[in-house]
Amino acid sequence: MTDAEKAETVSYTLRNLSSSLDKTIAAVANTLGKSKNALILETLEREFYNYISTYARSNLLVSAMDAELAKKFGIEILSEWYESEHTIQYDRYLSTKLKLDSIDKMDAVFKGNLPLLELRAQQLVNKGYMRLPRGISLTFALFIEIAKQKDEALIHEIRKGLFGITKDFYESLNEIRAALSLPAIKPQ
Structure with missing residues (x-):
């Protein structure tokens, strides 16, 4: 949050939280040495300053393209979002890079x-991924x-930072690069 954003704040009131949720928030805040307000504020900022997940959740075109790809390739789109500490780190890392x-x-x-979404979907379908978030x-x-x-160098850095030892990273990446008439990237 920038200094300008900090200067312009609003207050929220949360109502109808269960007492068990309040106890959980209090216990977590106590363990971390923070107030409940600070914990909730940090959680909200972490969630909503993540532009990747915020865009995915709020954009109707993303939902429409999920449905279109599911229909075309017989993919099941799960009702849940895939989320974990790893996806938050992935989003932050990729946003930065x-x-x-x-x-x-x-x-x-x-x-x-958008023009290459079907190519990427086909790559995963060919590997047997038929249920996706x-x-x-x-x-x-x-x-x-x-x-x-x-x-x-950036591509190699991203592969190392996000995809680790994934064997087919360069194969999939170079198939897309070929569709874009870009030269192949040599694996490292």
Whole structure:
């Protein structure tokens, strides 16, 4: 949160929380040495300053493309969002590396990669992935955005930071790069 954003704040009142939830929040806050207010505020900021997940959850085109890909490829889109500490770290890392620091930039990336979503979906279907989480079309668009990067060092850095020893990363990436008439990236 910037200093300007901190200067312009609003207050929220939470009503109808169960006493068990309040006790849980109090216990977690106590364990972390924070007030309940600080814990809740940090949780809200972590959730809503994550432009990737915020865009996925709020954009109707992402939902529409999920449905379209499901229909075309026979993929089951799960009703749940896939979330864990790893997805939060993944989103933050990718946001930093690709400079995705606003909803407008997310929108440009998603819409700019729509033409190749089917190629990415086909890659996963060919590997047997037939049940995928909501928002998967945005995940596909982000992978395509990685493939579009001209800076090979950045691509290698992202692979190392996010995909680790995934064997088929470069194969999938280079298939997308070929569709974009970009040169293949040599695996490291």
